[in-house]
Amino acid sequence: MSTAVVVVGGCAVVTAVLKAVGPVALGGRELPLWVTSVIVLLAPALLAALVFSQAFAEGSRLVIGAETAGVIAGGLVAWRTGSIVGCVIVAAVLTAALRAL
Amino acid sequence: MRRALAATILGLFAGELALGWPSLTSALSQLRAPRPGWLLAAFGAALAAMAVYARMQRHLLTSAGVRVSLRSQLALTYAAHSLNETLPGGPAFSTQLNYQQMRRFGATPAVASWCIALSGILSTAALAAVTAVGALAGDVLGDPDALGLDAIYPAFFLALLIGEVRSRRAALVATLGAAIAVALVPFTPAGVPILAASAASLVGLTRAAPRAVVSEQESEGAPR
Numbered sequence: 001m002s003t004a005v006v007v008v009g010g011c012a013v014v015t016a017v018l019k020a021v022g023p024v025a026l027g028g029r030e031l032p033l034w035v036t037s038v039i040v041l042l043a044p045a046l047l048a049a050l051v052f053s054q055a056f057a058e059g060s061r062l063v064i065g066a067e068t069a070g071v072i073a074g075g076l077v078a079w080r081t082g083s084i085v086g087c088v089i090v091a092a093v094l095t096a097a098l099r100a101l
Numbered sequence: 102m103r104r105a106l107a108a109t110i111l112g113l114f115a116g117e118l119a120l121g122w123p124s125l126t127s128a129l130s131q132l133r134a135p136r137p138g139w140l141l142a143a144f145g146a147a148l149a150a151m152a153v154y155a156r157m158q159r160h161l162l163t164s165a166g167v168r169v170s171l172r173s174q175l176a177l178t179y180a181a182h183s184l185n186e187t188l189p190g191g192p193a194f195s196t197q198l199n200y201q202q203m204r205r206f207g208a209t210p211a212v213a214s215w216c217i218a219l220s221g222i223l224s225t226a227a228l229a230a231v232t233a234v235g236a237l238a239g240d241v242l243g244d245p246d247a248l249g250l251d252a253i254y255p256a257f258f259l260a261l262l263i264g265e266v267r268s269r270r271a272a273l274v275a276t277l278g279a280a281i282a283v284a285l286v287p288f289t290p291a292g293v294p295i296l297a298a299s300a301a302s303l304v305g306l307t308r309a310a311p312r313a314v315v316s317e318q319e320s321e322g323a324p325r
Contacts, residue, residue, distance in 0.1 A: 037305035045278030049298030054255035074256035091256030095249030
C-alpha cells in the first residue's frame, strides 16, 4: 500500500471516530457548568491572540507597522458602527495609504 | 433494482476517486509541511464564508415568509456543510438535511426546494465571479502588501472579538489571551502562541464565572 492510501484511510477513520465520540459520550446530557463557562471564554481568548499576533508581529519579531495602525483604525470603526465590512475596508485602505507614503 | 443502485453508487465513488487522484496526492504532499498561520487563516475564512452563507439562506427563507433565528440557521449551515465535505456523496446528504430542517422551520416543500436551489445558484455564481476577478486582477495588482490586504485578517478577527466582548470577564480574558500570545511570539514557532493563549479561558473556572455564564445564556435565549 502506498503512503497515500494509508493516509486517506487514516483520515477517514479519524474523521468518523471524532464525529461519533461527541454524541456517544455526551448525547442528551448537559455539559457541566464549569465546562460551559470555560468554552464560552475560549472565543475572546483565541480571537484576541489571533489579532495581536498578526497586528503586532511579523514572523517571530514584534513589529509595529502600517498594518498595526490599520487594524486599530478598523477596530475603532467596528466598535463605533458595528460594521465588519467597514472595519475591514478601513483597515486595508489605511494600511495601504501608510505604506504608499 | 437495489443491486443496480448499489453498483451505480460504487461506480460513482470509483469514478470520483480516479478523477480526483492527482489532486489528492498533491494535496498530501502539502499536508506533510503545514504552515500553521495559513491553516488558521483558512479556518477563519471558512467559518466566515459559511456564516455569510447562512445569512443568505435566512434572507431567502424570510423572503418566502419563513422566520428562522440566525442561531438555528447557522447551526444548520455548519452541520450541512460538514456532511457535504466529509461523507462520500456528501452533497446528497447535506441537501437532504437542509430540506428536512427547512420543513421543520415551517417552509412548504416548494419553498424549501426553492431556497436550496437558489442558494446553490447564488453561491456558485459568486464563486465564479470571485474567481474571474481574481484571475484577471491577480496579474494587475502585483504586491498584495502594497494594498494593505494583510491587514484584512486581523481587522476581521478584531471586529468579531469586539462583538464577542460583552462582559468585563470576557474583556479580561481577551486581554490575558493577547498578552500571552504577544509574549510568546518571539520565542515559539508560529501557531503555538495562539494555542497557549487559550489558557486564558481558564478564568471561567473561578467561582463567580459559572453564574455569570448562565445569566448571559438566559438573556441571549430571551425573546427580543
